[in-house]
Amino acid sequence: MSSAAAGRNASVTEERGSLMKLFNRRASRLALAALLPLALTCTQALAQTAELVSRTELRVCADPSDLPYSNQKQEGFENKIAAIIGQDLKLPVSYVWFPQVMGFVRNTLRARQCDLVMGTAAGDALMDSTTAYYHSGYMIVTRADARIAAVSLGDPSLADKRFGIVAATPPTDLLLRHKLMDRTTSYSLAVDTRYESPARSMLQDLVDHKIDVALLWGPIAGYYIKHDKLPLKAAFLDPEGEGGRLDFRIAMGVRANEPEWRRTVDQALQRHRAEVDKLLADYGIPLLDEQNKPIAASLPGATSGAKP
Numbered sequence: 565m566s567s568a569a570a571g572r573n574a575s576v577t578e579e580r581g582s583l584m585k586l587f588n589r590r591a592s593r594l595a596l597a598a599l600l601p602l603a604l605t606c607t608q609a610l611a612q613t614a615e616l617v618s619r620t621e622l623r624v625c626a627d628p629s630d631l632p633y634s635n636q637k638q639e640g641f642e643n644k645i646a647a648i649i650g651q652d653l654k655l656p657v658s659y660v661w662f663p664q665v666m667g668f669v670r671n672t673l674r675a676r677q678c679d680l681v682m683g684t685a686a687g688d689a690l691m692d693s694t695t696a697y698y699h700s701g702y703m704i705v706t707r708a709d710a711r712i713a714a715v716s717l718g719d720p721s722l723a724d725k726r727f728g729i730v731a732a733t734p735p736t737d738l739l740l741r742h743k744l745m746d747r748t749t750s751y752s753l754a755v756d757t758r759y760e761s762p763a764r765s766m767l768q769d770l771v772d773h774k775i776d777v778a779l780l781w782g783p784i785a786g787y788y789i790k791h792d793k794l795p796l797k798a799a800f801l802d803p804e805g806e807g808g809r810l811d812f813r814i815a816m817g818v819r820a821n822e823p824e825w826r827r828t829v830d831q832a833l834q835r836h837r838a839e840v841d842k843l844l845a846d847y848g849i850p851l852l853d854e855q856n857k858p859i860a861a862s863l864p865g866a867t868s869g870a871k872p
């Protein structure tokens with residue numbers, strides 16, 4: 565995500581905790597989703613007793629500067645999927661733009677300014693979610709010519725490598741476990757993503773031989789490798805048994821206690837499953853199957869295609 569992301573992880577406040585204030589908005593939300601409860605409380609469910617979804621337009625809650633997911637030019641894959649759903653429901657698509665920082669859900673979906681969040685970790689406690697429409701995880705990214713085959717940070721071949729990570733994301737635990745933090749460059753979460761992209765900077769440092777391994781949320785890694793034609797490869801990172809969660813199923817979010825609207829979105833999504841899958845492929849999104857196994861054709865560098 566997430567995304568999300570696309571794994572994210574500590575105790576949370578109402579709007580995804582302190583990580584949600586920081587850099588990769590989607591990635592931060594996924595990290596926190598690792599510890600969010602899987603259901604809303606009865607109090608939350610009873611607080612909303614009627615479905616107040618717009619009947620004249622598809623109102624989408626989105627970040628104005630968060631590629632590959634969304635932006636105001638509607639260039640992200642979530643923008644494209646929203647257009648598909650809007651067409652299916654015969655509703656024009658409109659957007660409420662708000663950065664995915666602390667307060668995103670409260671000020672958009674819960675404030676009834678919009679009716680659909682296009683990407684959230686399935687089971688997110690802040691909203692109900694549709695059936696997940698993709699499944700991804702954190703990846704180990706290396707230069708294509710580096711001959712690094714490791715997928716576990718415990719692999720001896722990585723002992724002398726230099727690592728890069730976006731601060732406070734789930735692979736941090738693995739770096740600590742294997743005592744690799746003194747060989748790690750941490751890329752800040754706290755940036756204005758209209759002007760900076762720590763994830764993209766980390767990948768450029770990898771290309772430029774300033775680091776040897778980047779640990780990054782899969783959809784972001786896959787998108788930049790494909791979109792910018794970077795000479796990099798990526799594989800899903802091994803969570804190493806009892807380690808923290810590194811994979812997340814990504815769904816769409818709706819308000820609690822609006823089951824009809826959730827079903828309507830789910831049905832539209834299922835009717836256009838093939839189109840959605842093609843979009844994910846076009847944007848280079850790496851995928852896991854239901855058994856948590858990599859879908860080989862989706863891995864960065866495994867396929868070629870038009871630049872989204």
